[in-house]
Amino acid sequence: MTTLERFFDGDQSALARIISFVENREEGYQTVLSRVYPKSGKALRIGFTGPPGAGKSSLVNNISKVLASEGKRVAVIAVDPTSPFTGGALLGDRVRLTDMPIDGSIYIRSMATRGSTGGLAAATGNVAAVLDAFGYEYILIETVGVGQIELDIVDACDSVVVVLVPESGDAIQTLKAGLMEIADVFVVNKADRPGVDNIVMELNMTLDIRREKSDWEHPVVATEAINNKNTDKLIEKVKNHVEFSKTSGRFESHRKAQIRKKIYSILAFNVNGMIREKLAHLTDVDRAVSDIYQGKSDPYTVSQELLKLSDIDLSFS
Numbered sequence: 227m228t229t230l231e232r233f234f235d236g237d238q239s240a241l242a243r244i245i246s247f248v249e250n251r252e253e254g255y256q257t258v259l260s261r262v263y264p265k266s267g268k269a270l271r272i273g274f275t276g277p278p279g280a281g282k283s284s285l286v287n288n289i290s291k292v293l294a295s296e297g298k299r300v301a302v303i304a305v306d307p308t309s310p311f312t313g314g315a316l317l318g319d320r321v322r323l324t325d326m327p328i329d330g331s332i333y334i335r336s337m338a339t340r341g342s343t344g345g346l347a348a349a350t351g352n353v354a355a356v357l358d359a360f361g362y363e364y365i366l367i368e369t370v371g372v373g374q375i376e377l378d379i380v381d382a383c384d385s386v387v388v389v390l391v392p393e394s395g396d397a398i399q400t401l402k403a404g405l406m407e408i409a410d411v412f413v414v415n416k417a418d419r420p421g422v423d424n425i426v427m428e429l430n431m432t433l434d435i436r437r438e439k440s441d442w443e444h445p446v447v448a449t450e451a452i453n454n455k456n457t458d459k460l461i462e463k464v465k466n467h468v469e470f471s472k473t474s475g476r477f478e479s480h481r482k483a484q485i486r487k488k489i490y491s492i493l494a495f496n497v498n499g500m501i502r503e504k505l506a507h508l509t510d511v512d513r514a515v516s517d518i519y520q521g522k523s524d525p526y527t528v529s530q531e532l533l534k535l536s537d538i539d540l541s542f543s
Contacts (some may be wrong), residue, residue, distance in 0.1 A: 230261060233360065238333070241360050245335060248356055249349045253382075259352055266358035267481075269301075272464055275369040275408075280389040281415040281495035282368050282453035285460070292457055293364050294331040301333045303353055303360040305369050351382050351488065367400065378406050380486055385467045387460070389413045392421035406432065410442065410467045413460060417448035441476065442470055507533055511517075 232240035248255050261539045283304070288299045297301070337350060349521075354365050369379055379386055388409035412433070414425055426446055433444045445463045449456040471477035505511055510532065517523040 230258065234263075234265075236361070240266075241333070241356070243357055247355050248352045249337060251349070259355065263355055266355040269354075269362055269365050270385075270468055271354055271358075271365045271367060271368065271383040273367045273379040273381050274305040275386065276389035276390060277391075277394065280391050280394075280408050282389050285387075285389060285413065285415060285449065285457070286366050286368050287462055288451055288454050290332050290366060292461055298364055299331055299362045300334075300364045300366065301357040301369045302335065303350060303357070303365065304334065304336045306336055306369070307349060313413065321531045344475045352507045353462075354382060358366075359395045377527065381484055382481065385410045385464050386469065387411045387413055387464065389415050390425065391416045392419045392425050394425060410444070411460070412444065412446045412449045415451050417455070419455070422448055438540040441474065442467065503535075505535075508532065508535060510535060 227235070229243050233244050244258060248259060249340060269536045274286055286304070288303055290302055293300045335353065337353065350367060357365055367379065367382055386408050388406070388411075390413065392414065394414075412429055414422055414429070416422075419450065426448055429446045433446070436444055445466075447460045447463055448454060449460055451457075468477070471480065514523065514528040514532065518525060518528060
């Protein structure tokens with residue numbers, strides 16, 4: 227049997243191999259994804275983002291175990307910073323996700339950002355599709371935790387949970403233009419610390435404007451991940467959001483918008499690779515760089531000239 231056949235037969239070693247194949251963008255990975263993708267689309271993808279140290283890993287840990295106890299198959303994609311030495315995920319085996327069942331009901335994959343911005347590894351969506359096709363019902367995606375630039379999690383998930391801590395109170399106004407705009411559910415974790423009531427009140431006041439323009443409640447849940455407190459309430463709010471999205475038609479429209487962006491992303495990646503390959507050996511590139519540096523030309527004119535030399539028709543007006 228081929229690796230792909232073993233994958234469709236439920237072999238977890240084949241799953242791990244295909245994930246690595248896709249993540250590393252090995253030759254032929256898009257062909258593999260084209261075989262896998264039609265089997266995906268059934269899993270719910272829940273994103274967890276927020277500042278570093280907010281306790282996202284602990285929350286994901288707790289939620290995974292609760293969902294598994296309900297008989298659900300859960301996959302976790304934990305996106306970590308890239309190691310400057312190995313190029314792999316800095317936290318590697320994701321040691322903070324502990325006490326997981328050994329029956330295969332929870333699968334954890336740590337991924338490196340590899341320089342991609344937005345808090346997610348470039349291949350996160352592809353890996354999520356593979357896990358979806360393998361039969362996992364929930365895919366929990368935890369971002370690297372770098373702050374406001376994690377906005378591309380919207381393109382990978384059905385629901386987004388933003389995790390804050392009581393000390394985030396002074397930063398609410400700063401976050402409002404970034405993380406505050408993408409959240410479907412808000413969590414104030416480490417709620418045993420002083421100041422939790424203040425930040426919950428401040429969040430609710432800030433969210434009142436959004437609630438007036440939306441039918442969704444944008445709930446705020448106070449949790450203590452270390453004590454597994456209110457995990458069930460958080461799960462309930464996430465499930466409520468998914469149900470709301472499906473009933474209102476937003477779930478379908480959001481999924482279709484994600485597919486549209488995926489098509490554009492694949493086209494951009496393929497065209498970019500094609501251009502780089504065709505222009506790699508053109509001495510005109512070095513000459514053009516020198517001309518631009520000396521003020522004799524500009525990047526726009528040069529780009530059009532190089533496109534003509536490469537026989538790629540991508541003219542723009």
